[in-house]
Amino acid sequence: MLNPMLTIGQISNRTGETIRTLRYYDKIGLLTPSDYKEGGHRLYSVDDLVRLQQIQALKFIGFSLKDIGDLLQHPLIEHEQIKSSIQFKRKQLLAEQERIQEMIDQLNHMDAIISNEETVDIKSFCFIIHSILWEEEHVDEKNREQHSIFNFREPERLELDREYYGLITSIRHLVMSKTSPETEEALDCMRRLVFLHQATLIKIAKLQEEGPDQTETSNILDPFTDEEKAFIKEAMRKLAELK
Template sequence: MSGNMLTIGQLAKRAGVTIRTLRYYDKIGLIVPSDYKEGGHRLYSIDDLIRLQQIQSLKFIGFSLKDINNLLELSVIEEHDLTRSIAFKKRELIAEQERILQMIDQLDHMTKIITGYEKIDVKLFCFIIHSILFEEENLNEAQEKGSIHNFRSEARVKIDKAFFSMFMQLKKLVENDISPESEEAFHFCSQLTNLTNEMLSTVEMADLKSALPFDEFNILNPLTDEESTFLRDAFAYMSKKFGSQ
């Protein structure tokens, strides 16, 4: 038995794959151990390592394991097959790159929204994340061109940060046991109404469903039952007060 033989663990480490992967390759006949030691433990040669590196190279550009097995048996490949596979892999990587850049934009947007607060309500933050991801996944290309849907625009950052601030204020009002019929609550409702009207003025009617802070598909709710009740009672009081004037 040659001293150059590698155990399955050594081969896995050298090639940067898992032992489970090598066992699977053995099972389908892609890489069969060159020898076995006592107890049936697999042993691999340097040629096996070279074959594994070839498999990894072909797998990287998108060839299936079945295709790789055939290619290694033939030892040659048609230029158009190789070019086509490379082009396909490139498209995959570009799509992945775009997805990563989109995620970076989303993370930057979230950071801008929460900047300035020492403590962030977890329920509210999860609601924001879910809303952003839902909007990205469900808006069509035409909608994304509008400023309200463009996470890179200052207008979008401004309005989302303002809504976040309002929700944080609402939670503080309830936490401090402020009455929904107080001047403080009245002022809050007026601000929220103005902010909502400002947001609605920036979007087309067809976009309102996706632009509103709440929608029927967003099962996450940033408010507790107590906060929802406060908000409802505060707006009811505001309507009553305006009606009596």
């Protein structure tokens, strides 16, 4: 009994390869169907299916389509050629694995920042997230590993982000509720803001003493609106008067 021919849809279902990809392979001569039925519909044999599986295997370990076409013309190839491709693919996957783990750690950090909150102020939260992402782009890996203020995996950084998130949110809520910047509640926020800002600057100053290239630019995202800045300015003025 002759082996049945497979349509392009059937071979796609069996291998997980898309119909679009199979058509492209036919176009470049990498996998040409054994036959065509009326209307130009492609028909694949069992040998075609085996060749497609070989293409998928070689593609998985990093060979280009051109290289795959050349390789499949020979029953035997040099061991080093395969080994080199495997090593390159492994290196790519390990780098991707490290990147994925870093993203998971970032998400865990973001989750921990708001773990004790009943509601989340989205503007304040987005500012904290942006700060983390900004530092990833602008602060080199060595400094993130050596200095906890730049390392979101460190407890000190988590506590810092929690404090900033809580303080920014408190100030925003005071402004939204039309609270006077001269109230004790507002002044207490300003004291906390000054203390936190000075503590952060001291840490950064120590890093700059260790080397001039800790970070050359600043995060330009501002967590406060003009109305909130005016509130802070007035509250700071009142706090200065009390001193």
